[in-house]
Amino acid sequence: MILIDYKSRKPIYEQIIDNIKHLVVSGVLQRDDQLPSVRQLAQELAINPNTIQKAYAELERQGVIYSLKGRGSFVGSSLQELRTVQQKELLEQLAALSTDLYRLQVPQDEVYAVVQQVYEQQKEDEIHD
Amino acid sequence: MILIDYKSRKPIYEQIIDNIKHLVVSGVLQRDDQLPSVRQLAQELAINPNTIQKAYAELERQGVIYSLKGRGSFVGSSLQELRTVQQKELLEQLAALSTDLYRLQVPQDEVYAVVQQVYEQQKEDEIHD
DNA sequence: TAGCTGTATTATCTTATCTAGTACACTTAT
DNA sequence: ATAAGTGTACTAGATAAGATAATACAGCTA
Secondary structure (H helix, E strand, C coil), rough: CCCCCCCCCCHHHHHHHHHHHHHCCCCCCCCECCCCCCCHHHHHHHCHHHHHHHHHHHHHCCCCCEEEEECCECCCHHHHHHHHHHHHHHHHHHHHHHHEEEEECCCCHHHHHHHHHHHHHHHHHHHCC | CCCCCCCCCCCHHHHEEEHHHHHHCCCCCCCCCCCCHHHCCCCCCCCHHHHHHHHHHHHHHHCEEEECCCEEEEECHHHHHHHHHHHHHHHHHHHHHHHHHHHHCCCCCHHHHHHHHHHHHHHHHCCCC
């Protein structure tokens, strides 16, 4: 369900955040679904409970989950809501990247070609699922 | 010539690397042009010489500059060479970002529209230089 | 020779990340 | 009521990356 790359330069708690967001955005986790408890997930991933707690706290701050003392942690954002937020973030990244591409004089056609190729490849990969 | 954002989460030595690469790619610094000395640049930017040395060492490892003991450090890569390398890096970033955009179901048209808008805006900005 | 260069070394400081252990308040099921 | 599970808070320590500080050495050049 959740995979951690311990060799990555990205902190573990950030990987957990990204991972859970992805589970929500892909529909695996739905609103009000219960997340694994802090201690349980810590044991599964063989990491310290404090690290899980840090990830959950940040997810709660962002409104992705909510936590109830004694009850557990639950999904607090719908697929659509989170998807919209993340789409906006990605499009901002795209704009920044496009600026760099322009300044390095990469032709607009070439940018389109890369996007086109990725989209086609992704479509193909979906068929072979 | 070189600006450092001390509040950035990006390490200073990485900012220096990016900054010098940009000066080469934009044609301000040309092949065999001499760079400021380690101590001189350290004084200008009010940072430790070791930090400059770290940046220069990495730039030399990448072939962007070369250093001669007792002489100084010089640009070792032509505008075209470095531009090609950086274009390739950016296109790889674009491919990765496109994969995320596809997975978040952002329509291809919308991706194109953002790129288009940035390119047009950049062209306009150039006129008003 | 004096004063620049690059380069190397050692030590110290700070910060972020992660671990470890403990404690407390709350909920739920028995 | 009790036990076991939840979230939450706190302190302490380990580790690594980044940056600073001071010093030293080798090579070049005026």
